[in-house]
Amino acid sequence: MKARTVIHYSQTGQLTEVLRSLCAPLTEAGITVDHMVIEPSQPFAFPWSRMRFFGAFPEAVNGDPVDLKPFAPPAANYDLVILGYTIWFLNPSIPINSFLKHPASAAILKDKPVLTVIGARNMWVHAQQKVRGLVAGLGGRVVGNILAEDRSPNMVSLVTIIRWMFYGRKDPFLVFPAAGIRAEDIAGMSRFGPVRRRTSGPWKHRSSERGTACSGSSRIKPSLLVLEKRALVLFVKYRNYILAKVARDPASRERRVSVFSVVLPIGAFILSPITALATVLLSLVKGKELAREIEELQRY
Numbered sequence: 001m002k003a004r005t006v007i008h009y010s011q012t013g014q015l016t017e018v019l020r021s022l023c024a025p026l027t028e029a030g031i032t033v034d035h036m037v038i039e040p041s042q043p044f045a046f047p048w049s050r051m052r053f054f055g056a057f058p059e060a061v062n063g064d065p066v067d068l069k070p071f072a073p074p075a076a077n078y079d080l081v082i083l084g085y086t087i088w089f090l091n092p093s094i095p096i097n098s099f100l101k102h103p104a105s106a107a108i109l110k111d112k113p114v115l116t117v118i119g120a121r122n123m124w125v126h127a128q129q130k131v132r133g134l135v136a137g138l139g140g141r142v143v144g145n146i147l148a149e150d151r152s153p154n155m156v157s158l159v160t161i162i163r164w165m166f167y168g169r170k171d172p173f174l175v176f177p178a179a180g181i182r183a184e185d186i187a188g189m190s191r192f193g194p195v196r197r198r199t200s201g202p203w204k205h206r207s208s209e210r211g212t213a214c215s216g217s218s219r220i221k222p223s224l225l226v227l228e229k230r231a232l233v234l235f236v237k238y239r240n241y242i243l244a245k246v247a248r249d250p251a252s253r254e255r256r257v258s259v260f261s262v263v264l265p266i267g268a269f270i271l272s273p274i275t276a277l278a279t280v281l282l283s284l285v286k287g288k289e290l291a292r293e294i295e296e297l298q299r300y
């Protein structure tokens with residue numbers, strides 16, 4: 001009998017909805033679907049305060065795990081793990097990173113094919129590389145990736161996500177659309193349907209639609225990739241800045257997080273259009289190189 005184990009953490013329930021939609025055809029096809037929800041011992045309260053949100057930055061970037069509530073290994077003898085995760089500061093969310101670094105996780109992922117499902121705003125490439133590495137370290141193998149993201153332009157989703165995260169409001173306002181992944185995109189997740197493996201070759205999703213995550217991969221937008229790579233370099237510097245004096249002066253962390261909470265959003269609004277323009281120029285000069293890099297990264 002076929003069985004799937006779905007492992008995920010969702011703070012607001014958005015990723016839960018994505019997975020529910022994705023898994024509906026599996027259950028309808030008579031496949032057993034076990035769910036394992038990852039829960040930090042100290043829940044991350046929602047909506048966030050500014051200080052708590054930016055205060056999570058050093059640990060998210062560093063990949064530092066937190067304690068999790070005990071989780072029971074899935075009951076059924078599953079043949080695929082569906083690992084749903086969100087992105088926090090370009091990295092796998094702290095709860096999922098903690099799961100992938102938990103001593104009990106190897107027993108669940110060892111020798112198992114893993115299909116990753118990302119529910120993000122729009123920047124996930126580095127996180128997926130990290131997750132692939134962590135899964136491999138536990139003896140599992142990422143065989144595909146399905147992406148559910150906010151389709152709005154980067155600057156627009158930056159505004160709507162800030163309002164959503166800090167005030168808990170997803171509804172459209174002024175000229176801005178609703179925050180997060182569009183309802184129709186969540187509903188459309190069911191089109192991926194049950195994944196099946198051909199006799200040889202990679203895992204395939206039943207969908208043949210272009211532009212989304214068929215054949216185990218997801219589209220990478222060149223300008224966002226360039227922006228993400230720049231941000232990653234800066235993120236290491238910001239993390240070092242926030243933690244630089246903690247040993248001598250523990251209160252310095254709060255002060256520096258406060259500075260960072262202003263610098264990051266302003267930096268993002270300035271860097272985003274500059275990077276979009278730079279990417280157009282870059283693709284004229286190094287178009288083939290960029291295309292090759294994207295092709296390589298898109299191999300889930």
Ligand SMILES: Cc1cc2nc3c(=O)[nH]c(=O)nc-3n(C[C@H](O)[C@H](O)[C@H](O)COP(=O)(O)O)c2cc1C
Nearest residue numbers: 010011012014015086087088089090120121122123
């Ligand atoms: C602390 C924090 C940092 C985030 N950073 C990113 C990011 O770097 N890239 C991105 O695409 N989304 C980012 N998001 C959005 C999440 O990936 C996710 O889409 C959103 O939090 C809703 O997920 P949920 O299902 O857990 O509620 C961030 C969210 C949080 C809470």
